[in-house]
Amino acid sequence: MTRRWLDAPLLTIEHLTMRFGGLTAVNDVSFTVGRGDITALIGPNGAGKTTLFNCITGFYKPLQGRLALAREGVAPVQDVDALTRSGSRHKDGLYLLERMPDFEITRDAHVARTFQNIRLFSGMTVLENLVVAQHNVLMRASGLSLLGLIGWPRFHAAEQRAIDKARFWLDKIGLTDRADDPAGALPYGAQRRLEIARAMCTDPVLLCLDEPAAGLNPRESAELNDLLLSIRAEQGTSILLIEHDMSVVMKISDHVVVLDYGRLIADGTPDEIRHDPRVIAAYLGVEDADEAAGVLA
Amino acid sequence: MPITRALREAAFAGLVAAGLAFPILTLGTELDQSNRLVLEQRWSWMAISAALVCVGRFLVLILASAPTHRVARAPLVSPALTRLLPSVSVMALFLFPLVMLFWLGPQGSLKWINNYGVQILIYVMLGWGLNIVVGLAGLLDLGYVAFYAVGAYTYALLSTQFGLSFWLCLPLAGLMAASWGAMLGFPVLRLRGDYLAIVTLAFGEIVSAVLTNWTDFSNGKAGIMSIPRVTFFGLPFTASENGFAATFGLEFQAIHRTIFLFYLILVLALITHVVTLRLRRLPVGRAWEALREDEIACRSLGINTVNTKLTAFALGAMFAGFAGSFFAVRQGFVNPDSFTFMESATILAIVVLGGMGSQLGVALAAVVMVGGTEVLRELTFLKEIFGSSFDPSLYRMLLFGLAMVVMMIWRPRGLISSREPSVFLAQKKNVSGALVQEGHG
Amino acid sequence: MENFLQQLINGVTLGSIYGLIAIGYTMVFGIIGMVNFAHGDVFMLSAFIALIVFLALTQLLGLTSLGLVFLIVLICAMALTALWNWAIERVAYRPLRGSFRLAPLISAIGMSIFLANFVQVVQGPRNKPVPPMFTDVIQVTSGGAFDVTLSYKQILIVSVTGILLLAFWFLVQKTALGRAQRACEQDRTMAALLGVDVDRTISLTFIIGAALAAVAGTLYMMYYGVVNFSDGFTPGVKAFTAAVLGGIGSLPGAVIGGLLIGLIETFWSAYFSSDYKDVAAFSILIVTLIFMPSGLLGRPEVEKV
């Protein structure tokens, strides 16, 4: 198996540390996310997975560490160092996420995310949720809404394109017939899918999903796997996901990263992780490796 | 609810009322000749208030337990009516002054066009302006009246000091208020919910204090007098030869100006309305509503929330500025008394009572609240019942406050709580108010 | 120097009153997340109650011992104001609990308008002068530019405030009520599940807030010697500002915020101009919030994402 995350890293995380008061939620974590990979981030509850996501997407400012994202190709180390020294946030498609505010990370570096507790615009319709996600494209097309106010034709075309894109994703997640219903009225599984579709409407290169399968039934969970695989195949979006269901992790991921008490304890292919005794012990908190292996398989 | 239990609770309420009545109701304080306070005993008031509360509580309990309270859940205005009402009422409003004029004549119609028409429309416009900030963007602004004041003083000062015309000052007043909105908003819009509320409140108080005390600038408490009156695009409403009446071959009447003011505020309010409706369908308007729904999700979608809040804040302020300059040109004088916290509270109450974000609801609430207090002024016939020392206007604000409480309890989400989607694929379906969030800013 | 000392004394006196009112704001905000706009008017109401009870005791009952009168007035004002606030919560806020965040705010603004106008209607719009009491003063310094004085009233205000704050602090830190309050602050649903009577706790919060406001009202009436139905708004807004300045939700914050606002106001009036004392207080609030978004002692809010 090729190790894309070493050969073609999209996001390089180095020495990331995040502290809340006395609690070190993420402790000197370094790993890379491969371009085109589905990377799974696993670990027991409270391991710091969500905190790590929040650092990547700018919701928390990490205490320490560098998060370098290259929109295309492989960024040479000296370029990253040069950018770091220069003090600026980004240059030529290379972004230092720890320096950027949250909304710029999505808008400019094109990292999108979903939340562990679903955060839809519940009082807006499904379609509106997807159109709001295309805010920046539409703002540009409408001259910051000013030209749109006087019925600028270019805005109409752009809005039509936005609706078409929304329609595309509605088809993909099977919610076309609920497009005009409020997002808050959807069943739980549909809300999860809508949140993913909404994130995809920002045209991300990296999609971060925080426990997307939590609370889904087996059929929905299988559909979710298909959706993620097709996003990767058709949109070419790399995916970083937090997941507890090992069968999902084993089935769809190319690369697994394991956190425990804020530390990175293993990083490798699903097969390697499955047999890593540290993971077995730490992740399951059991001494009996056989029992643990049974669960992981 | 069983009668006995209702009776018991009613008796308890009566007892509490008796407790509350002591001593604030039962012992009146009067100044005697030597300017000393003496007590006046009126123990019967205690009995009366206790009895009233007791009966009232009993009726509420009995009526509330009847199945009628489910009706309150249904929309107040039926969807079909909601669709028709705006165009019908706009038409009716355009006809209103003319109909009144023909019906009641120039003297009789003045009160209706001015006290009801113009007065209510000012609040409709202010309500719609604040609706952008509170109803759409979900930002709690307790100092909205400050921007109204900025608009009013902009016109008052520019016209009296530099002789600028109203038609030039109107846009300037809007711009001035918008820049004040942006200037205040920029540092404070990062603040979370209730802190934003207190900062806007503080700002309103600062503006009012500055207007009161900086005499060189604003002439302090006395205010600015003899502000030039509105002209018909240059033609003054006077009996002179080049006045409005003479030019159009009409007989001069004071009501002409009032009617013109009515149409002016109507057009200004409608501009506010149309701009808001259009913006709701544009990216920035959708971002406002998204912001109200979930700010964190907005940021995760690449929306610059500070700028988005700033536009809402500045735009809301701009409309207050327009309304303010209208206020100045209508009154002919301004002083700080017109821009107190009470005004901000009234406008906010109109927005919340209307149903946050609903344009129609805000207009209805303005009619109810402002029209209602105007109606209270008319209750002079009560003097004949309670004797000539009885002044019904004293009870105006008391009832106004009480109405705010009662209406909130009756409809916490406002008169019209459902939300109209800004875009739809197959069919436009309103979103139930229960799903719509109210924002935390 | 003399001036500074005198202003310090005056500022602390005024600050004590603000602090007592601010506690009511902060406690209610802490427990139900609501800005109780009517609190300033509850304070004004309490000043009227104190005034009327005072007149009743001295004129109708002919009591002459000022100390005894003051004690009875204080207790009556606390009890009756507490009853009012209990009833207000019961009628105007409880039906709105758990609904829309702005609904109770509007209801409270309505209540505030109602209370002010109610007092105006039943007691009349004119200023109500109170016969001066505790008029003795202590000369702190003499022979300087002018004599610094500390009046008995000021001593009374600061010591009553201090004693009641200590008692109150004990109440919320050490008793079951305090624990229930803090539990409701953290998570009302959970507290209810664990057997805390949430309704009762909230009622008690309003009662305590009103009782402290009544102490402030009584002291205010005595200190300034005049009350008016419109006296609720400005001290109310100032006290609310104090609560926010100190960090809303924090009890020591409310007291410190109150003292700060009192000192800012007095010093500003003394050294610059009394016209802009409100502007000074509010500007300092805005600047503080810009740089310390949770106030002085408020817990910094890290958004849980």
Ligand SMILES: Nc1ncnc2c1ncn2[C@@H]1O[C@H](COP(=O)(O)OP(=O)(O)O)[C@@H](O)[C@H]1O
């Ligand atoms: N905003 C915050 N403030 C304080 N502590 C936090 C915050 N966010 C997370 N934590 C703490 O950090 C640790 C890791 O949390 P989290 O990243 O949510 O874990 P996971 O997602 O792996 O279950 C937990 O102990 C949690 O309580």
Ligand SMILES: [Mg+2]
């Ligand atoms: Mg998590």
